[in-house]
Amino acid sequence: xxxxxxxxxxxxxxxxxxxxxxxxxxxxxxxxxxxxxxxxxxxxxxxxxxxxxxxxxxxxxxxxxxxxxxxxxxxxxxxxxxxxxxxxxxxxxxxxxxxxxxxxxxxxxxxxxxxxxxxxxxxxxxxxxxxxxxxxxxxxxxxxxxxxxxxxxxxxxxxxxxxxxxxxxxxxxxxxxxxxxxxxxxxxxxxxxxxxxxxxxxxxxxxxxxxxxxxxxxxxxxxxxxxxxxxxxxxxxxxxxxxxxxxxxxxxxxxxxxxxxxxxxxxxxxxxxxxxxxxxxxxxxxxxxxxxxxxxxxxxxxxxxxxxxxxxxxxxxxxxxxxxxxxxxxxxxxxxxxxxxxxxxxxxxxxxxxxxxxxxxxxxxxxxxxxxxxxxxxxxxxxxxxxxxxxxxxxxxxxxxxxxxxxxxxxxxxxxxxxxxxxxxx
Numbered sequence: 001x002x003x004x005x006x007x008x009x010x011x012x013x014x015x016x017x018x019x020x021x022x023x024x025x026x027x028x029x030x031x032x033x034x035x036x037x038x039x040x041x042x043x044x045x046x047x048x049x050x051x052x053x054x055x056x057x058x059x060x061x062x063x064x065x066x067x068x069x070x071x072x073x074x075x076x077x078x079x080x081x082x083x084x085x086x087x088x089x090x091x092x093x094x095x096x097x098x099x100x101x102x103x104x105x106x107x108x109x110x111x112x113x114x115x116x117x118x119x120x121x122x123x124x125x126x127x128x129x130x131x132x133x134x135x136x137x138x139x140x141x142x143x144x145x146x147x148x149x150x151x152x153x154x155x156x157x158x159x160x161x162x163x164x165x166x167x168x169x170x171x172x173x174x175x176x177x178x179x180x181x182x183x184x185x186x187x188x189x190x191x192x193x194x195x196x197x198x199x200x201x202x203x204x205x206x207x208x209x210x211x212x213x214x215x216x217x218x219x220x221x222x223x224x225x226x227x228x229x230x231x232x233x234x235x236x237x238x239x240x241x242x243x244x245x246x247x248x249x250x251x252x253x254x255x256x257x258x259x260x261x262x263x264x265x266x267x268x269x270x271x272x273x274x275x276x277x278x279x280x281x282x283x284x285x286x287x288x289x290x291x292x293x294x295x296x297x298x299x300x301x302x303x304x305x306x307x308x309x310x311x312x313x314x315x316x317x318x319x320x321x322x323x324x325x326x327x328x329x330x331x332x333x334x335x336x337x338x339x340x341x342x343x344x345x346x347x348x349x350x351x352x353x354x355x356x357x358x359x360x361x362x363x364x365x366x367x368x369x370x371x372x373x374x375x376x377x378x379x380x381x382x383x384x385x386x387x388x389x390x391x392x393x394x395x396x397x398x399x400x401x402x403x404x405x406x407x408x409x410x411x412x413x414x415x416x417x418x419x420x421x422x423x424x425x426x
Contacts, residue, residue: 019394026401030069033408037065060419061412068411072404079400080389094392095385102380106373114369116362123361129353133343142336146329150321157314169310174297177306182293183286187279190272199272200265207257211250218246 044059077083078091094101112118136142193199214221225242226235256262278285296302320328342349380388393400 016394019398023394023397023401026398026405030073030401030404030408033405034066034069034073037062037069037408037412041066056423057416057419061416064415064418065408065412068407068409068414069404071411072407076397076400076403080393080397092389094389098383098385098388099377099381102377105380106376109376110369110373114365114372116366119361119365120358123354123358127354128357129343129350132353133340136336136340137344142333142340143324145336146333147324149332150329153321154318157318162311162314166307166310170303170307173306173309174303177297178294181286181290183279183289186289187276190276190279194269194272194276199269200260203265203268204257207253211253211257214246214249214253221246 041059041062044055044062047055049055074083078088079093081095082088082092136145190199193202222239222242226238229238256264259265275285279289317328320326323329343353344350
């Protein structure tokens with residue numbers, strides 16, 4: 001036994017009390033005309049032809065009006081239900097054919113509206129970039145869209161669980177760092193440093209730090225010399241030896257620091273350039289750098305850092321997105337405003353957006369028109385049969401009742417004409 005198909009209620013907006021009152025009023029009018037024709041017919045029958053020749057004309061008119069009214073009542077009623085609840089064939093058309101009507105409606109929409117030609121022809125008459133630009137340029141619109149973007153970003157990040165994303169991000173970063181050779185990158189960095197003489201600046205800074213370090217720890221070094229000196233050596237000898245050595249070191253540091261062409265600087269430069277060359281050409285040097293990189297990456301502190309990347313980045317991004325005064329929100333707002341201006345004024349951007357909007361919508365129509373048609377047919381198929389029939393009658397029933405009225409009037413006129421011709425011929 002097949003499972004019963006679920007039905008869905010129709011939109012409440014279709015159930016209009018005013019339409020229901022108009023439909024009931026039109027039904028009363030059509031039925032009243034039929035009743036009037038029946039009463040006239042019955043009166044003519046009771047009067048008989050003895051009352052005058054005019055009785056025949058009136059009777060024929062009333063009789064034809066009744067026939068027209070009944071025929072049109074049957075036709076209109078047969079659309080929505082079985083007349084007099086009798087299962088007459090080919091009646092209750094809408095309830096019986098609801099699913100087929102939905103399929104036909106979906107196919108009609110797909111074939112006549114959801115086509116690339118129709119959509120592109122319509123878009124050709126619409127200034128898409130101008131309308132989009134005007135929409136984005138409305139007062140306060142950029143700020144609101146920036147706020148909406150932050151809400152969307154927050155919602156997306158809330159959907160992503162930290163316990164799922166964080167290991168994935170850490171694994172990705174770790175894999176990329178391990179897969180990326182360190183030697184070429186280090187060689188490039190050192191090459192940039194050497195080409196800009198930054199290595200000499202680093203050396204000068206290191207020399208100044210060394211001189212300061214020596215001055216700050218002079219007593220410590222003097223004490224170390226005293227401890228290392230034999231006990232029989234007088235202190236004044238140690239003092240003189242230390243002072244001369246200490247002063248010599250200071251002079252050497254000062255000479256190297258003050259002379260940009262000092263031999264130590266040239267040797268330092270040459271050795272650094274040789275190392276850069278070795279990083280690019282010597283496998284053993286590159287391998288040593290790789291081993292050092294692996295040791296650094298395996299350090300617990302580095303692993304903790306890579307594991308916290310997702311949480312740190314997410315919190316920073318959400319904080320910036322939620323703050324209306326943050327540079328991120330300001331940048332998003334500025335981009336939207338700039339985009340609105342370009343869409344309204346820049347010919348190249350306007351032509352590009354117009355062309356690509358036609359292509360994008362055309363592709364979407366070709367790709368999803370079948371799905372939209374299926375949405376129409378499947379939605380109609382889920383509607384309750386009786387409810388569907390009642391709602392459709394509510395929408396078009398008033399006009400259909402005019403068919404009954406017109407049938408009554410036209411039928412009467414036709415009967416009068418036919419009876420008159422028959423009298424003239426006879």
